[in-house]
Amino acid sequence: MSEVPPRLPPRDSGDAWVEGPDGRRYWGRYGAAGLLVHDRVAGILLQHRAEWSHFGGTWGLPGGARHAGESAVAGAIREAGEEAGVPADALAIAFTSVFDVGFWSYETVVARAARPFEPSIGDAESLELRWVPLDEVEALPLHPGFGSSWPRLRERLGETVRIVVDAANVVGSRPDGWWKDRAGAASRLLERVGALSAAGVAAREFGLPAGRIWPEYSVVLEGQARGAGTSSARGGGPRADGDASAGSAVTPEVNVVRSEGSGDDTIVAETERLTSLSWGAPATTVVITADRELAGRVAKAGAEVRGPRWLLDLLD
Structure with a gap:
């Protein structure tokens, strides 16, 4: 000492x-x-x-x-x-x-x-x-x-919130010309999710006590959007609270999952993987999609489903 x-x-x-x-x-x-x-x-x-x-x-x-x-x-x-x-x-x-x-x-x-x-x-x-x-x-x-x-x-102490983002569904929920450049639209979504990952989310969004929580994010890309970003760029950021004076504390990285086939199948597989993880404390997995069939599949895997509007409101 x-x-x-x-x-x-x-x-x-x-x-x-x-x-x-x-x-x-x-x-x-x-x-x-x-x-x-x-x-x-x-x-x-x-x-x-x-x-x-x-x-x-x-x-x-x-x-x-x-x-x-x-x-x-x-x-x-x-x-x-x-x-x-x-x-x-x-x-x-x-x-x-x-x-x-x-x-x-x-x-x-x-x-x-x-x-x-x-x-x-x-x-x-x-x-x-x-x-x-x-x-x-x-x-x-x-x-x-x-x-x-x-x-x-x-x-x-072991509490974890994990969010799986159906990128195609979220991007497609706004008629902003995303169809002209699907990879570019997905890249912009990744950048915004990375900023949200660094800032955290109000705990009340998940029915938790007052304060903030830093969820883990998995963003699933498919089709023409699969090449968005780079294979080494995982998003997230070193700044906690979006405040440079917080030093270089680690905030959750954004895990980019690139689907080789069906995007829905990949989302279900990622959801099943995440819901199987446990650190001995409450864990919540939330899937962001408006696809009803997909929503039913991930709900069976133990996830909660929220629509794109919920995430977009946080991003905005």
């Missing part, structure tokens, strides 16, 4: 208490955010808080006050980098969970470890940093806020 630097970094305008009507105080003029990093082998990364800090001596997540105009994802990654030496490019953003009291909010950013790393103390706010197995978390004296949210967060 590295030594604590002799001085704290300069204070930001967000470093202030907010007091509610009932006298309760919360840290962060613009709200606060914390980072929960989950490694399937090591557990979750916890911070033993310095005695002088709020609820000092307890264990919680690295995090703190957000800067003015800073997204929760960017703030959580910045704070975790400053306090615990967490490298942004080792994080795969999964979802966020929000605690909101109206005048103040705290957002937990949940990320999976994309590669192994060792944390290091970066300032005076930590007594210790430790990877803690999931079954041992509740044995520690937890920060009250984290302790109350941990059971719900633990249940969601």
